[in-house]
Amino acid sequence: MIVVIAFIANILVAIAKSVAAVLTGSASLVAEASHSWADAGNEIFLIVADRRSVRQKDDGHPLGFGREAYVWSLLAAVGVFTVGAVVSVMNGVQQLFDPEPASDYLIAYAVLGVSALLEGASLLQSVIQARRTASKYRRRSFDYVLNGSDPTLRAVVAEDSAALAGLAIAFLGILLHQLTGDPFWDSLGSILIGLLLAGVAILLINQNRRYLVGFNPPDRVRRGAAEQLLARPEIARLTYLHLEFVGPSRLFLVAAVDLVGDGPEEQVARVLRRIERQIKQDDHIEQAVLTLSVSDEPSLIV
Structure with missing residues (x-):
């Protein structure tokens, strides 16, 4: 307008x-x-x-x-x-x-x-x-x-x-x-x-x-995204987080997470896909990709 x-x-x-x-x-x-x-x-x-x-x-x-x-x-x-x-x-x-x-x-x-x-x-x-x-x-x-x-x-x-x-x-x-x-x-x-x-x-x-x-959002936005991920009961740790603007107020999110428990591969994959779908319901997230953390990777400090 x-x-x-x-x-x-x-x-x-x-x-x-x-x-x-x-x-x-x-x-x-x-x-x-x-x-x-x-x-x-x-x-x-x-x-x-x-x-x-x-x-x-x-x-x-x-x-x-x-x-x-x-x-x-x-x-x-x-x-x-x-x-x-x-x-x-x-x-x-x-x-x-x-x-x-x-x-x-x-x-x-x-x-x-x-x-x-x-x-x-x-x-x-x-x-x-x-x-x-x-x-x-x-x-x-x-x-x-x-x-x-x-x-x-x-x-x-x-x-x-x-x-x-x-x-x-x-x-x-x-x-x-x-x-x-x-x-x-x-x-x-x-x-x-x-x-x-x-x-x-x-x-x-x-x-x-x-x-x-490729421009990263401010630290405040990164901290907010990390806190929202860690607030999910399925996620125990966050070791990697990438956020990038792909349009006005639209973000591409990539994260490596350590899930709670040690379920079988099929179950873990389903949990990751479910979390991705829930994240993409946010109006500001264009695409979200989650992968598993390795045990020796340090946790991100939020």
């Missing part, structure tokens, strides 16, 4: 900025228009990420399709860099050497003000969702957005935050241009907006890369 809201907001803002950029000749507004069109395109990737990542697992994909969220979010982050950042910096550098006369500053300020309201509303929606979800997992909102497993929420919050920061930079660049009559400030604003977008893109690319190559 927040992605759709952000997409609609970005389309409206991009149109307004593009018209204002043509009327005013402002380099900062050209950068902001490029920024908004890039964001609108990126929201399409995020919508695809949301839809494809929730598909049910099949025989060919035993760990599900959750990682599709990180693939499409990575493509969206690359889009921020290649479209928004590069175009903004190039436009700013070009305007430094061949500035266009700027006019109609009131139009620029009006568009920036309306854009700030729309971007702020979109950011507010995403922050509310982030707080709600972070509270559910007993994490701080900022930490959950930055390091959590939901790439779509992280992208929307990052893009909306960068959009508001970019609007502030554009406002200062246009204002200084108007006050001093020097187009340098407007051009500098465009370059700074591009660098801001590049920084956000690099952050998002790196976070998605971490989850694509």
